[in-house]
Amino acid sequence: MSNNSLQEIYGRKGRIVTDQDAREIGRVEELAYELKNRDVMSREVHTAAPQMSISDVLMMLRKHRISGAPVMDGEQLAGIISMEDIVRAMSENALSASVSAYMTRPVISAHDYDSIVKSLETFTKSGLGRLPVVDESGKLVGMVTKGDITRGILLALQKDYHDEELRRYRASHLFEDITSDRTSLILRYRIKPRDFVNGGQASSHIKRALLRLGAPPQLARQCGIAVYEAEINLIIHSTNGGILRVQIEPHRILMQTTDDGPGIPDVAQALTPGWSTASSEARAMGFGAGMGLVNIKRCVDKMELESTPGKGTKLLMEINLSAEEKFKGGAEHPEEPPV
Amino acid sequence: MHLSEILRIADGTILTPSTFTDHEIRGGVGADLMSDVLAAARPDAVLLTGLCNPQVIRTAQMADVRAIIFLRGKQPMPEMVELAIQENIPLISSEHGMFELCGRLYRAGLRSFETNMNGDHE
Structure with a gap:
């Protein structure tokens, strides 16, 4: 979409963009392509005839509170008569002149199947304020103004917002809506070795899922950091990658990584701050400072590292949720389960 | 301090115009090691870093970093x-560079959002 049309929507300059706007701008651009003229146009069109007098048209415009109308010669679109044309007629004392003498021609029209972005460009280029909308056969089916486009975008955004609210609402009530003695949600991700470019994607999904479930930002951050360090460890060290598994329950979050090698020869040493065996590739990515496990420990209530050289490594992390952090619903005192 | 002010002090260029929001930024963190960012950054900081790879963005997302400045x-x-x-x-x-820009922003009143190894806020 050209910058011009975005500027049309957001104003030329100076206005401070709010957080909400910034999130929506990307979506507005998308909508400018998604929405068609037929989605936003006014279908009820008041038309004028070429032989009508300027004063009659003026009365008609006033009556319907509009600022212009297409001029129809039978089925044919003959021109557009706007307030500007009428002012011109008035300055020439020609209120009784016929519309055909003052209307604007040739008519620039828009197709009902075109994206609104195209109409926005036409508005910018032509300086026009309204466009008649025609269908494939050239028949007049509506009118579109900048106001119609703004309204159309706002309505679509409102619908988006409502949908997201609904998704959040549904997700955050997951544990309330499902009755069982012990409900848990399990997320599993397969992590590829040495994939530094996509690394972190799983953790990113996990953090977003927690926020969507209604977790407080601080909790989502703690979990995010813990699983991210664990995911990076799989990418750096595991022979064949591994599995990252998160089990979300109303009262706690269990996170776990497992791999099938190479295993850690000295677990105590691995837990020493600053100890690292990371490759230069990992170091180039900003990791391998020997702080990963230390960071994880800081973020969780319980961490257990089990490893057998040649067999593999299992890292368990657990966060118990405080009364305020607990996900709504679920049993108050769930039995200690087999994991 | 607003992000626009930080941008001015850094003589910076915005690389992602569509995400630019003039947030109030209350503190800064400077690090090239992503584990340091994850360990030390308090939420809502601006991150100054000499490192330039996708993991910087992921780290920022995990640590709730508000904006990233790539140095040099x-x-x-x-x-x-x-x-x-x-x-x-x-x-x-x-x-x-790191020292110069940290100094400029600190002098202009941007606080440190780093947590030291004793767990205290600087």
């Missing part, structure tokens, strides 16, 4: 810019 004129790859736009994190490039 480093230019992120298109994939990184795309990821930053997706995660709504503004990216800025500055010609200054």
